[in-house]
Amino acid sequence: MQSAVPNISTASKTATTAATTLRLILGDQLNPEHSWFSKISDDVVYVMMEIRQETDYVLHHAQKIIAIFAAMRELAEQLRAAGHRLHYLAINDADNTQSLAANLDWLLARYQCSQFEYQEPDEFRLDAQLAAYSDASKINCRMRSSEHFFTRRDEAAILFEGRKKWLMENFYRHMRVKHQVLLEEANKPVGGQWNYDHDNRKAWPGIPWEPADFRPRHDHSALWKTIQQAGINSFGEANAANFSWPLNRAEALDQLDAFIRHALPHFGEFQDAMSSKSWRLFHSLISFALNVKMLHPQEVVSKVDAALWAGHAALPAVEGYIRQILGWREYVRGIYWAQMPGYAEHNFFAHEAELPSWFWTGKTKMRCLSSAITQSLEHAHAHHIQRLMVIGNFALLAGLQPQQVHRWYLGIYIDAFEWVELPNTLGMSQFADGGMLATKPYVSAAAYIDKMSDYCKGCHYDKKQRTGDNACPYNALYWDFFARNEDKLSSNPRIGMVYPQLRKMDKDVLQALRDRAIDIRARLDDL
Structure with missing residues (x-):
């Protein structure tokens, strides 16, 4: 079992020497290969925060809180080891106001910064909060690309402009052609079909058995105790002493490679199957790593695509998986940014029953x-x-x-x-x-x-x-x-x-x- 990351609160401060720019890294922006980090400068201070604003806006699963905090701490250690200046506000830090805006005010004053930068948030509420904060600020504020997605926020809206129905299949074919994925000459789909969904609907008969669970193991008992002592409410099993999710880019890449090697050949036909005997079956379990940006969707698609040409996995399995990343994931993001904030209030059937x-x-x-x-x-x-x-x-x-x-x-x-x-x-x-x-x-x-x-x-x-x-x-x-x-x-x-x-x-x-x-x-x- 791998050891836990260090208690970040014991090393949360960086030198108080003034800096020109403060750069904010959110908990789902954990990409160590972002262009921000290509140069080391004493004039730039990065900031990461564990705050109640983010843990409390909805009741979260214990493993979700542990995973985000642990992965944030892993990236913080990597950036420090590379020579970057970084101020980390742990959940139990005495200086932590638990508010994004209040913490930013304090940090900008502490380092006497004349510039504030942040990567584009993926959630509307944070996008609106940071935009309002920047508008009210007396210093220069800039939003940068997260350098993660295939598409811009508005790309789907432009593609579907004037249409009542936003069909995913149309979007998916557009993406396949634009990014030249699974295509033959003249932009024809490999195999003659765009979509092999009909080949991917088999029930699992119990064989082949699911591959071994190759995910890393971590002991985050100390971090979980800190989270509990901070008074953060959660639900679900923490499993902190045997924590089983990739928490840095290297582990995420290992998980992706293990999926391609051991599970992808069977993913297609059994991707819709369900069983009380197996909760993993042939799924990749990289969605957390992907959604906090430890992995880039382009590299995921490229690696899965390569498995087809190497003869390792059949076209229905490869196409079915790529459709989820290149098609569905980008498509729902486009709908989100085109329709928010009103989208969250839709209730077409006027359903009002409480959750059991x-x-x-x-x-x-x-x-x-x-x-x-x-x-x-x-x-x-x-x-x-x-x-x-x-x-x-x-x-x-x-x-x-x-x-x-x-x-x-x-x-x-x-x-x-x-x-x-x-x-x-x-x-x-x-x-x-x-x-x-x-x-x-x-x-x-x-x-x-x-x-x-x-x-x-x-x-x-x-x-x-x-x-x-x-x-x-x-x-x-x-x-x-x-x-x-x-x-x-x-x-x-x-x-x-x-x-x-x-x-x-x-x-x-x-x-x-x-x-x-x-x-x-x-x-x-x-x-």
Whole structure:
């Protein structure tokens, strides 16, 4: 097991000699290869802060707090070792006001700086806060590029200007051509298809077994104790003594290489599969490292692309993974910046139900939800189908308030930062934007979950029953959802045969389904 990073508070100060420029590094801007660091200058002081403003704006998973603080401390040590001047405000530092603006005021005065620089934040609230701070400042303030994404903030908005639907597939093809990824001559897609999603929907039969967990191990017991002593609230299992996430660029690169070597060949066909026997399956587990910028998406795409040409992985697996990075990740970021701040308030179906208490414990008799939520509480991670078609599916069918769902997703997942999580939750998962992002609500009855997982085996509820106390709640909720929202959804061409089936359904059968759904929604905590 690797040793913990040093207690940064014991070395948080840098020399108080005056400097011209103060440069702010946020907790999700941990790229040691940023051009800022290409030159060492005594005239520049970097600042990093562990602050309650960032830990407390939503209730976070314990592992998320530990990971961000530990990764920040790792980068701080690297920058100091390289010769950069850096002032680190630890969470328990006596000088730490716990406010971004107040800390900046104090530090700018301390180092007598005449310039302030920061990299473009990825979250709207921080972007607005730093813009307002800069506007009110009497010194020269500049925002620099984070040098991370394939696209500018406004690129998707420009591409989709004048269109009601922002189709990801159109954006993805644009990105493939622009960046010359998986293309043959005349910008034709390799293999003759742009998208191999239909080849990537197999359930996992139990073989091949998931590869070993190659992630590093850290002991962050001391850091976790510091976080607790600071009074920061959290939920989920900290696992501080055996912490298993890459916390610097070298570890993140090792994790990426291990994924390509051991898991990528099977990623494609089983990327949508779910199993109570395996929480990792063939997923890369690099999303945290990527979203805090220890890795660049370009190098991830290049390495995965190279695996195809080396004959190591098949085209459906490679294309499916690249689509997530080059397509979906950049696409949701474009939607976020085009639609904020109003996007966060969308509630197309006017859903207002509170989250059931078992969202915080995993203690429900529904085995699929118990497995997915318990896994999330234990590991701060669930893959996209667990998030979308188990947890999100239930939330939408049950009518949970989408802003509450959004805050839960933002808090529980180690890779969740608002720019990527909010469009995924409110748009893709909850259809709260009315279909700007998703072309239809992504909901299902029990049959889909049973097809893609082993969750239904041994469940308290019967996947085949639609009414009665032992019937799977998804079944009645599914039909009731469409019946309740016929005025909003019946004209959607992508919904298929749902409404013709509803109209042919015996009235007594439909009423029994709706009565069962009403009963379920009235006692969500008891499921």
